[in-house]
Amino acid sequence: METSPKELLSKYSEIRECDFKERHYSVRDNGAIYRHPKKDCKPSKLDCTWTFGNKDNKTGYMLYGGVRVHQIVATAFHGTPDDSHMVIDHKDTNRCNNRPENLAWVTRLENALNNPITRNKIKYLCGSIEAFLADPSILRESASDPNIGWMRTVSKEEAAKCLKNLERWATEDNTTPKSSNESKGIGEWIYKDSPDSGFRSSWNLAWDSKETHKSYAQQRAEIEAETARHYEEQLSLKESLTPGAKQVHWKIPTEFPLCPNTHTKTPLQDYIANLIPTAVFCQNQYYHSEVIKAELSLDKTHIAVLTTTSGVTNFALTEIRYEDGFYIHESIRTFFTDEGAEKYYSLSLGKEWTGGDVLEDYC
Structure with a gap:
């Protein structure tokens, strides 16, 4: 069924009003905005x-009239924070997803700690996030990187x-499930990020071995390279919790109960x-x-599976292949709308999509 942009815009359940930068807006809970004319003006x-x-x-x-849309949506649904220095965090890291439930006002510090490279630098320099937060002044003077140096203050x-x-x-x-390819929540990485603990230990070992002959610039470059490798490794092909099944683009070890055991x-x-x-x-x-x-796809190389998800998005697409005696489960993407899920499910099967544009084409 063809879906027009107007139909996507019309899928909402609540509208709120707000003023932002001397303009008045109506805002829907699907992330859409409506700018009203200035008073007494055409x-x-x-x-x-x-x-x-x-x-x-x-x-x-997403911009409109030179203004960032997420700022308008957050103002309408979450109000204006008392601290003017607070910024808006996109919880799923998708800057095009401006639904209110995906937006949160955070401090500059909270926003910085939501960056995995910054987190690992702090862990390396301070031993742990908790240690840094207990006393920010322990951040070494070597942290001259302007992206984190300010955190000493x-x-x-x-x-x-x-x-x-x-x-x-x-x-x-702990109480709200996450979809398979959402980024880790702050609580998850600070308390449960076990892969990072091993990563940090290797760098602490290097520090304890007094490999201080390297410049701090070299150390930072190595940390960034190792961090990028570490997170790429998290999403690479690996064993799942089900014998005979592997997973790709899943950060969390996952069980596939329906996978055949013969x-x-x-x-x-x-x-x-x-x-x-x-x-x-x-x-x-x-x-x-x-x-x-x-x-089964038209070329018979894989299975396309459309599933429900919980959290910010509603649907997920997985492709399953059989290679070298293993069922390979690859997480493709998640979707906000049933039209988007149907479109990419059809394309995964190798079928022609005769519908129109969907929201996910722009996200």
Whole structure:
């Protein structure tokens, strides 16, 4: 079924009003905004139109009339923070996803600690995030990098407030499931990021061995390279919690209950027979998903599986291949709309999509 941009814009359940930079807006809970004309003035060409904005390819943010859309949405649904220095965090790291539930006002410190490279630098220089937050002044003078050097001046009061927020977010992460390819929540990385603990230990060993002949610039470059390698490794092909099954683009070790435990001459057909709607497709300590539908691709190389997800997005697409005696589960992407899920499910199967544009084409 063809989906027009107007239909995507019309999928909402609540509208709120706000003033932002001397303009009045109506804002929908799907992230769309409507700019009202200035008082006693004729509407301009940007007024009186519902829009998600236009993506700025340099920053990744959605803009409208030179204003970042997420700032308008956050103001309408979350108010204006008392501290004018606070910034808006996109929880799933997708700067095009401006739904209110994906936005949160955070301090500059909280926003910085949500960056994995910054986190690992702090862990390396201070031993742990908790140690840094207990006393920000322990950040070594060597931290001359302007991206983190300013963090030495964070007050103990601000650090304590940040720690309380991290602990609160950790609790929320424990009760709110995450979809398979969402980025880790703050609570998860500060309390459960076990792969990072090993990563940090290797760098602490180097420090304890007094490899101080390297310049700090060299050390920082090595940390960044190792961090990038570490996170790429997290998403690489690895064993799952199910024997005979592997996973790609899953950060968390995951179980696939429907995966066949025997192997015949028709492995993909055997798997499809188990993919019954509403059956649990995958699960781990943080979430589970259920089958909506599954089908063998036209070239018979893989199975496309559409599942429900929880959290910010509603649907997920997985492709399953059979290689060298293993079922390979690759997480492709998640979707906000059923139209987006249907489009990319069809494309995964090798079928022609005859519908129109979907929201996910722009996210």
